[in-house]
Amino acid sequence: MTGMPANRPAIPRSLDRRIRVEAGHRCAIPTCRMPAPLLVIAHIRPWAKVKCHEFENLIALCPNCHTLFDRGHIDHKSSTRRT
Structure with missing residues (x-):
């Protein structure tokens, strides 16, 4: 995963x-078993x-x-978010 572009606002x-x-302060992928003390906020459609x-x-x-999602290994419909 690459860093955030310098001109991209937080x-x-x-x-x-x-x-x-x-x-719920947890990973939005329902099948994820990874403890998530450090969540990241990701874009569903790329920034x-x-x-x-x-x-x-x-x-x-x-x-x-997040890495798997960005690489297309997790289908967007697998998330708990509805778009």
Whole structure:
């Protein structure tokens, strides 16, 4: 996984918290068994395509599932988020 582009704005804290609360502070992939003390907020549709942070396009994932999600190894319909 690559770092965030320098010109990409951070996800607002209130939106970050809203996504984490919705996910119950757990990875949104129901079959994930990984303890998730460090969740990341990921874009369902890639940032490079949408260029914005919107609630409907964000999901809380553990680092492992985030990598698998970005690489297409986890189908977007496997997540608990509805878009």
